[in-house]
Structures are given as structure tokens and as C-alpha cells.
Amino acid sequence: MSVAVKKSPLFNNRKSFKHPKSTWMDAGDDDRKRKTPLKVNAGLLSNGYHKSPSDGPSLKRARKSINGHAGSEGEGRRFSVSLASTKQLPLQEQRSKLPIAKGKDALIQEFRENEVTVLLGETGSGKTTQVPQYLLESGIARDGMIAVTQPRKVAATSLATRVAVEQNVTLGSSVGYSVRFDERSSSETRIKYMTDGMIVRELMSDPLLSKYSVVIVDEAHERSLRTDLLIANLKTILRQRNTPQDVKGKGKGRADTNPLKIIVMSATLDAEKFGRFFSGAKIIYVQGRQHPVKIYHSSQGQVDYADAAMRTFFQIHTEYPPGDVLIFLPGQEDIESLEKTIQIYANQLPQDRMSVLMCPMYASQAPGQNSKVFRPTPPNTRKCILATNIAETSITIPGVKFVIDTGKCKEKRYLARNTGGGFDTLLTRDITQSSAMQRAGRAGREGAGYCFRLYTEDAFKTMALSSEPEIMRCSLSSSLLQLKCIGQDLETLELMDQPADESMKSSLILLFFLGALNQKKEITSIGRQMAAFPLEPIFSRAIIASKEYGCTHEVLDIVSILSASSKIFVESSEQRDAVSEARHTRKLTSPRARADCKDWCRRHFLNERALLEANDIREQLRQTCQRLGIDHQTSCGDKEDPVIHSLGHGLAMNLALLQPDGSYKQTIGQAIVKIHPSSTLCDKKTPAIIYDELVYTNQIYARGVSRISKSFIMTLGMLKQES
DNA sequence: GAGCACTGC
Numbered sequence: 052m053s054v055a056v057k058k059s060p061l062f063n064n065r066k067s068f069k070h071p072k073s074t075w076m077d078a079g080d081d082d083r084k085r086k087t088p089l090k091v092n093a094g095l096l097s098n099g100y101h102k103s104p105s106d107g108p109s110l111k112r113a114r115k116s117i118n119g120h121a122g123s124e125g126e127g128r129r130f131s132v133s134l135a136s137t138k139q140l141p142l143q144e145q146r147s148k149l150p151i152a153k154g155k156d157a158l159i160q161e162f163r164e165n166e167v168t169v170l171l172g173e174t175g176s177g178k179t180t181q182v183p184q185y186l187l188e189s190g191i192a193r194d195g196m197i198a199v200t201q202p203r204k205v206a207a208t209s210l211a212t213r214v215a216v217e218q219n220v221t222l223g224s225s226v227g228y229s230v231r232f233d234e235r236s237s238s239e240t241r242i243k244y245m246t247d248g249m250i251v252r253e254l255m256s257d258p259l260l261s262k263y264s265v266v267i268v269d270e271a272h273e274r275s276l277r278t279d280l281l282i283a284n285l286k287t288i289l290r291q292r293n294t295p296q297d298v299k300g301k302g303k304g305r306a307d308t309n310p311l312k313i314i315v316m317s318a319t320l321d322a323e324k325f326g327r328f329f330s331g332a333k334i335i336y337v338q339g340r341q342h343p344v345k346i347y348h349s350s351q352g353q354v355d356y357a358d359a360a361m362r363t364f365f366q367i368h369t370e371y372p373p374g375d376v377l378i379f380l381p382g383q384e385d386i387e388s389l390e391k392t393i394q395i396y397a398n399q400l401p402q403d404r405m406s407v408l409m410c411p412m413y414a415s416q417a418p419g420q421n422s423k424v425f426r427p428t429p430p431n432t433r434k435c436i437l438a439t440n441i442a443e444t445s446i447t448i449p450g451v452k453f454v455i456d457t458g459k460c461k462e463k464r465y466l467a468r469n470t471g472g473g474f475d476t477l478l479t480r481d482i483t484q485s486s487a488m489q490r491a492g493r494a495g496r497e498g499a500g501y502c503f504r505l506y507t508e509d510a511f512k513t514m515a516l517s518s519e520p521e522i523m524r525c526s527l528s529s530s531l532l533q534l535k536c537i538g539q540d541l542e543t544l545e546l547m548d549q550p551a552d553e554s555m556k557s558s559l560i561l562l563f564f565l566g567a568l569n570q571k572k573e574i575t576s577i578g579r580q581m582a583a584f585p586l587e588p589i590f591s592r593a594i595i596a597s598k599e600y601g602c603t604h605e606v607l608d609i610v611s612i613l614s615a616s617s618k619i620f621v622e623s624s625e626q627r628d629a630v631s632e633a634r635h636t637r638k639l640t641s642p643r644a645r646a647d648c649k650d651w652c653r654r655h656f657l658n659e660r661a662l663l664e665a666n667d668i669r670e671q672l673r674q675t676c677q678r679l680g681i682d683h684q685t686s687c688g689d690k691e692d693p694v695i696h697s698l699g700h701g702l703a704m705n706l707a708l709l710q711p712d713g714s715y716k717q718t719i720g721q722a723i724v725k726i727h728p729s730s731t732l733c734d735k736k737t738p739a740i741i742y743d744e745l746v747y748t749n750q751i752y753a754r755g756v757s758r759i760s761k762s763f764i765m766t767l768g769m770l771k772q773e774s
Numbered sequence: 775g776a777g778c779a780c781t782g783c
Contacts, residue, residue: 202780202781203779203780203781204780204781229783230781230782231781231782231783232782234783246780246781246782247781247782248780248781248782249781249782249783251782252782252783253783255783256783273780275780275781276780276781277781277782381778382777382778383776383777383778384776384777413777413778413779414777414778414779414780415777439778439779440778440779441778441779443779444779444780445779445780460778460779461777461778461779462778462779463778463779477777477778479778521780529782533782584782585781585782585783586782614782616780616781618777668782671782671783674783675783725775727775727776727777728775728776729775729776729777733775734775746777748776748777749776752776754777
């Protein structure tokens, strides 16, 4: 043990600090089953469901990195390396060495015989890249297209890139992709990787998905809102497109039918549920290829997970061989404070020790801040990566050998109110078992690794198996409106999990309030126009209202920025005052040339990527306006009222009035809300406000706040009575 | 006085 560490005040104070041998319980047995990575194909069972080991990094990890070059599966990364290295195996040989390859013929046979197949594949099995190629090469796809859906854009694009190379074709010819703002596909395209949101959008113009002969739903276990909507629709489409097999031998099907095959790819935990949903679907298990990860559990519960994480880090640093450490924490606040603490103690280490390189990682970080995490670790240094869930599925960090898992994450959950409103909560909670496995798996990417869980094995066992499907915990108004467009309804559509009545009711009320649905719950012409925009209904309604107020130009600007995925304002605790000054007082006039944008953004603490995304969104909205015959150029100049009033039509349920005590009370619903401290209107005592969202953390905060006149609120009330 | 992660022809 390092003398320096023992000397540090923290450890002197902490009698509870224990040597790893006694602190950590060896969870153990998951290693043995994975010792021989290539001996996998016996694992391809055409019948029944192989239970994966009860613990261990067996879940499929997500794929892709923020800088875009990590492939979807482990072999994807290796592949991108092989382009530059002659020492690598030839391409086809690489393909044939994938775990899934030896089961190829049996797999193809199963796909041929079954309408629906559930494929359980562990990390590194190669299923996402190989199965579409098998389907194409074996003729199962006939002359239709094969769609492979992904929850994330980078996954879709990098998978397509890789499969195009394996097929030796140009990307966009027979292998392509389609994600928002970016499409590489043509009339030739046979295998199309796409985001689940994209194919759900396609449903609106082609409710039977008749272009596709096979739809592969990948990462189905993540249960994203759009994956769930897709799966529900696929079941309906199956009934409509596939001729029922009457009697054996007679079930040839009509010549004019265009039957659909469905392959659901999932990690192990939820497999049976998918199988049950598509009654009688075949479940097939494919073993993966992942290095063993030794998992330790804490012998007792930890009260202070940040402190425990720090002590564990130094245990690793002083007692284990080189290799980077990845610490999972719930949020930015924890990351920033732990970064400081670890740095202080790391500075006290003796000179001859390995030094520590801190790498914080979270989504709202200034762009470029996190680039050092992807650079090779300097000699005689250990990276300490402090990350949110961003490192669990979205970003793959090379070189990680040790994972410290606090067992906590932040979860966004929508609380619907019967009034039609509702608000988001963002609270720290325990992670799920599948999340814990995913985190542990992050230590086994490049070699054997270790995972230290700051919770007991019993605590692990009492965790939920997997997180609640997104459809159960988000606002449904946008999805409901989309479904209404194709004559469907959340109440009648057969979903894997049905959202709460209150949540559906609240969406109905909101859509009614916005004029998108009438009293009979039928879609109105306003509703159809709203659904054409890839926006939350509150924003599409504002665009439609802007026609009347003559300010579509301005409203498009605002809505684009509000619906960009990350906030355009950069957050930095160290330069908080400068950021605040920039936000409150500077006039932000954009530079003409895009080339200046990066520097201009940095000087004004703006997130360049978010601004560019907003720009893309704006262009898309402009095209939608054009299609709908809304003149996107009408402008109100410098006048504020038309803009606020347009937004007011969309945000009519998001109004609050100043109370004598300085708080705000909603005009609909009774909640007391506070203006979020990041708002320029905080402490300004504006009599009436309008906001774009409510978030409950330790209080209910209104974010995206604007001033609005009380007299206009009265007008809105009148309008409501008229409709 | 404060910000988990994704996504949309």
C-alpha cells in the first residue's frame, strides 16, 4: 500500500477503509463461462432459451463512440483498425471467425422457417452486422429491403459503413443508412440501417412498411419509445401482410402477398417477453465474445458513494497493475466535485508513482473537453474517467480495465397530471441489473478487467432486472398524435407494455387543448399539420399559430433552438460568472461565415454543435412549412408580442402567475413553480410567465421562461372557450 | 441558485 495514500487525511479519518480482500466479495463465477471466447457456436441453440449467467457482463453493449469510429460490436473496432494494418486477417476470414459464423446455416434455416425470430446475442457475436448479410445472401429477403433499426444515429451510420465494406460495395448502394439529417441510400439499397424514429416516421406514409421484406429490430431490450411503437405496429402489419397458414401443405400463400419477416435482437433478460408478444416466436441464443470481467461487490452498503468511489479508486491505483479506471456517477455535480477531490489526493502521491489523469465526461460538457479521454494514456499515467450513463451505451472509451460502479443514475420520468399538463422529474435512483452488467462489461473490452460495485451482492439481487420501458415514463402526446394520423390509437394498439391511463388521458387533454383533436378524439386538420413537423406538439402548434401573427420566421428560429438535443449554452462551473455575464448582457449576433462559428461560440459560451443542430432542424422545419403552404419568411421584425403570442398558443398550459411571496403558480393545475436559476428572468419578478418545460429536481423549476402579458392570458382563456 | 442519456422523411 502506498504510504502517501495512508498519510492522506482522508484515510486517517476513515477507519472503515478496508483492504480489498475483506472489502470486496468475489462474485466470481461469471468468468469461467467466458474463458474460451471462440468456443461459442455450440451455443447456437435452435430451440429454447439459454439462460445467460446470472451476473457478469453478458449483456450486449451498445455500440459506437462519440467520435464516430468505434464500430457497433467489438469486431467493428478491430475492423476499423484493420484498414490501416496489414497484420490483420483478411476481411472474409474475419467474418468467418465471428462467433455467429459457425451457426450461419442453422440460423438461416430458422429465419426461413419462422415469421418472427428473437435473437439473443451477447456482446461481440457479430449478429448486427452478419444477420442482414445472411438474409440477403440466402435470398430470404427476396427482392425487398432489409431494415435494421437502431436507437442511436451513430450506431446506424457506423454499422452501415462497416457492412458496406464487408459487402465490398459503396456506401449508399446496396448497403445504406437513413438517420435524421443524413441519408445514404438509393433505389439499389437492400440493407438499410436506420434509427427507430426514422422507420416510425415512415409508418405515417406507408403503414404496412411494404418496401421491407424483413425488419430487424436491434437493441430491442432498451425498449425505447420508438422501438416499442415499431414492435406494436409490426405485430399489426404481420397480421395484415402475412397470409394465414390454413392447413399444412396448403399454406403456400397467395402469389400477390408480400410477407414480412421480423427479427428481434435483444440482450438476454427480456427475451421471453418478446417471444410471448409475438406468440410462438422462435428464440435463438448466440454466444458472444467478451473478455472476462472479475466482479467484486462491496461487503456493506455505502452511505456516501462519491467518497467510496474515491477510496476505491486509490485502492486500484496503489494495488493494481496499469489500466484506466472508469467511474460511473449519476450526474455532473458529482463528477465535478469528485474530480476535485481525487485530484487533490493524487497530487500528494509520491513522485515515483503513476500519475493520475482526470477525464470528466457528461453530455452537456463543452465540446472538445472530453477529447483527452480518447487519446492514448500517456506513459506512467492512469486515466481516471468520471462519467455519467453516457459511457454506458453511448460512448465507448478505449483502455478501460477497471470499472467502479456506484450503482446510481439519474432518471428522467414524466409525471402526467389529469389536467393535461405534467412535469418531468430528474431524480437519482438505483440502477438496474442489466445496467450493472452493461457497466461491468465496459471493463472487458480489450482484455480481462475488474468491476468494483459499491453495493452489496444482495443489493444487486434486489435491483430491478431492467429499466421500465420509456413508453411508461414519458409524455405521450407526440406519439399519440402520430398514431392518430395512421388511424391508430394508444388505447387500441397492442403494445408490449401499456402506459398508465393517466398518462394517456393527459396527452388527450393536451392535444384537445391545442386543437389537434376534437371532442370525439378525432384528429383535426390542425392536428394533421402539427404531426407533419418532427416536433413536440406544443412547438408545432406555435408554428401554426405564427401564421396568424405574421412571425413564422422568428418562431422557427426559437423552436429550432428549443428542440435541439443539447442546450446551446455551455455550462462550466469554473467560469460561472463569465458564462452568466455572457448570457445576461451580451448581444449575440451571429457571425456570417460558418468558419468563424467555432471561435465565436467559444467566446460567448455557446455550444457550437447544438447551434449547428438547431440550424439543421430549422432547415427541416422550413421544408415542412413549405409543404404545408406556410410562408416561412413572414417576419415581425423586432416586435416581441407576436412571437410570444404564437408561442403562447402552443404553451397555453405552461403559464404561471407571480404570487405575493415571489413564487409562481400555474394557471392550469395548482403547482407552485420556481424559475430555474439559469434563466435570465430569475429574480426579475415578472408578473406572468410562460415556459417550455417543468423539471422537478429538488423543487419544481420552470425552464425556457419568457415574460407574457396578463391580458394575453385572458385572450387565451377566451380562445379556449370558443374551441 | 442548478443541468442522466437518446431521438424525429
